[in-house]
Amino acid sequence: MRRSKQSETSHGTASGQMPVDEALVSAYGLSRREAECATLLRYGVSQADLPGRLEVTRSTIQKYLRALRNKMGVKTTADLTAALQRGKADDNVAAYHSWPPAAVAPLMQTGFVQSPFTDLIEQCRGKLRLHDMLQVLRDYLADPFGARYVFYTYSPHAVTGLIRDDVLRKVLAPPAVIQAFEDAGRLLDSPSAAKLFANPDGIAFVDGRSNDYEIASPTIRAFYDRCLGDGVRYGATFGFPSGSAYLGMSVSLDENVPDAEKLLEQRGEEIRAAAMVTHNCAWSYGALAAEYGLTIRERDALCTLAVGRRTSEAAKLMRMSERAYGYLLINARQKLSARTNAEAIFKATAANILVFK
Numbered sequence: 001m002r003r004s005k006q007s008e009t010s011h012g013t014a015s016g017q018m019p020v021d022e023a024l025v026s027a028y029g030l031s032r033r034e035a036e037c038a039t040l041l042r043y044g045v046s047q048a049d050l051p052g053r054l055e056v057t058r059s060t061i062q063k064y065l066r067a068l069r070n071k072m073g074v075k076t077t078a079d080l081t082a083a084l085q086r087g088k089a090d091d092n093v094a095a096y097h098s099w100p101p102a103a104v105a106p107l108m109q110t111g112f113v114q115s116p117f118t119d120l121i122e123q124c125r126g127k128l129r130l131h132d133m134l135q136v137l138r139d140y141l142a143d144p145f146g147a148r149y150v151f152y153t154y155s156p157h158a159v160t161g162l163i164r165d166d167v168l169r170k171v172l173a174p175p176a177v178i179q180a181f182e183d184a185g186r187l188l189d190s191p192s193a194a195k196l197f198a199n200p201d202g203i204a205f206v207d208g209r210s211n212d213y214e215i216a217s218p219t220i221r222a223f224y225d226r227c228l229g230d231g232v233r234y235g236a237t238f239g240f241p242s243g244s245a246y247l248g249m250s251v252s253l254d255e256n257v258p259d260a261e262k263l264l265e266q267r268g269e270e271i272r273a274a275a276m277v278t279h280n281c282a283w284s285y286g287a288l289a290a291e292y293g294l295t296i297r298e299r300d301a302l303c304t305l306a307v308g309r310r311t312s313e314a315a316k317l318m319r320m321s322e323r324a325y326g327y328l329l330i331n332a333r334q335k336l337s338a339r340t341n342a343e344a345i346f347k348a349t350a351a352n353i354l355v356f357k
Contacts, residue, residue, distance in 0.1 A: 023088075028071045037064040042084040043128075044296055047077055117277045124281035130291045134172040137278040141251060141271060145263065148232045149173040149252035152279075153187060154288065156350035158246040162188060166337060168291060173252070180226040184219045191216055192237035192250060203268040205261050206235040227252060234260040238272050242279060245350040249275045289353040293335050301328035303354050306345045 020035040021042065030038060033054070040053055050061045065077050074080045123136045134150045141147035152170040155161030165186050171178045187193050191212045195204035206212045208224040216224065227233070233255035239248040251271055253260055264271070282288040294302075297318075304314035315325035329341055338344035348354045 024084075028068075030068070030071065034064050034067055034071075037061065038068055038080075038084055041077075041081045042087075044290075046295060046297065047081075049297065117274065120274060120277055121281060124278060124285065127281075127285060127287055128290055130170050130282055130287045131172065133278055133282045133287050134170060137274060138172055138251075140274055144267070145251070145271060146254035146257040146260075147251050147271075148230075148254050149177065149227070149250075151181065151237075151250040151252070153248040154242075154351075155246045155248070156244070156347040158241065158244060162246065162248070168288075170291065174230060177223075177226050177230065177232075180223040184223040185217070187248070189217060190220055192235055193248075196237050196239055196248070200239065202238070203264055203272065204235075204237040205264055206237065207261070208233045208235070228255070231255050233257075234264075236264050236268060236271055238268075238275070240272070240276060242283065243350060244346070247279055249279075251275070283352050286352065289348075289351045292348075292351060292353065294332055294348070294353060298328050298332040298335070299348070299353050301325060302332050302341075302345050302348050305329075305341055306349070306354055 018036050018039070020032070020039040024030055024038050025032075025035045033056075036054060037050060040050060041047070045053055047061070047065070050064075051058050054061070065080070069075065069077065069080050072080060072083055074083055120136065120140050123140070124133055127133050127136070130152065134152055138147050138150050150172040152172075153162075154168040154170075155166065156168075157164070157166060161167055165188075167187070169182075171181055173181070184190065188197075192204045192206045195206070196202070208228050213221060213224050231254060232252045234253040234257060235250050236253070237248065237250040239246060241247075257263065279288075300318060301314065304317055305311075309317065311322055311325065315322045318325060329344070332348075333339070333341065333344045336344045336347045338347055345354070
C-alpha cells in the first residue's frame with residue numbers, strides 16, 4: 001500500500017515518535033501528547049500505566065486526561081476510554097499497538113503470500129477485532145460462494161480442548177442465529193462435527209433440508225430452523241492445526257446457491273485456504289489474542305513466569321508487591337479459563353499473547 005510522507009511521519013517510521021491516530025488529532029484538535037495518551041487508552045493501556053509509557057508524572061497524565069475529557073465531551077476517564085475504543089481506528093496504528101505489537105506491512109512482501117489472497121490479506125491489515133477479520137472473510141467469499149455466516153472455533157489445547165468444550169467461539173451472524181447456535185449445545189454433537197471427525201482432512205457438507213436435519217438433536221434442529229428462516233441452507237465445516245492449537249470453522253451459504261455440494265467439491269479448498277489466511281492474519285496482528293481480553297499488565301505478568309522467573313523475581317521486575325502480582329495472575333487465569341499458571345501460559349502462547357524480549 002502506498003503511503004504519503006505525512007503518514008510515514010505520523011506512524012513513527014520517519015520521526016521515531018509513537019504512532020497515533022491522526023483522525024483523533026484532526027477531529028478533536030489534540031496536541032501530540034494528548035493524542036499519544038488517547039491512542040494508548042484506545043489500545044488497552046490502563047490509566048495507571050500511562051505515566052510509565054509516556055515517561056511523565058501522574059499529575060501530567062491527569063492534565064492530559066482532563067483536556068481529553070473536555071475536548072471529547074465526556075465526564076469520566078472510563079467514558080473517555082469507552083468512547084475511544086468505540087471509534088474506528090487507524091489500521092496501521094492498530095497493528096502497532098495490538099497484542100503483541102506487530103508490523104503488518106512486511107507481510108505483503110514475503111515470498112509465501114500467493115497472489116490470489118493478497119487482497120484478502122490487505123483487507124485484514126491491522127484489524128484489532130476478530131469480528132472484523134471474519135467480516136472480511138465473509139465478504140471475500142460472498143460473491144463466489146454465497147457465504148452468509150462464519151463460525152470460528154479456536155481450541156488452544158487442540159482436539160483435547162474440543163472434547164472438553166474449552167474453546168473460544170466467535171460467530172458472524174444475526175443475533176438470533178448466534179443465540180440459537182449457543183443454545184445448540186456442544187459442538188461435537190452436531191452433524192457437521194461428526195462428519196469432520198470421520199474425515200479430518202475433508203470438508204463436511206451439511207444441507208439443512210436433508211437427512212442432516214432429520215438426524216440432528218432438537219436443539220440443532222432449532223438452530224437449522226433459524227438459519228433456514230434467514231435463507232441460509234448449506235454449511236461447509238473444516239478444521240486445521242495452528243501450532244499447538246486447533247481451529248474449526250464453518251461457512252454457511254445462501255439457499256439460492258446452485259448445486260452447493262458440487263460447488264464445494266470443486267472449489268471447497270479455496271474456502272479453506274482463505275479461512276487459513278484469515279486466521280493467520282488474526283493470529284499475527286493480535287486480533288485473536290485481544291479476544292481473550294487480557295490487559296497489557298496481565299500479559300506481562302504471564303511473560304515473566306514463562307521465561308522462568310520466580311514469583312518474587314517477577315514482582316520485583318514489574319515493580320509491584322507479590323500480592324499485586326498474584327492478583328494479575330488470578331485475573332489472567334480467569335480470562336483464559338485456566339486452572340494453573342502453566343495452563344494460562346500455554347494458552348497465551350498458543351494465542352500469540354505472550355511477548356518474549
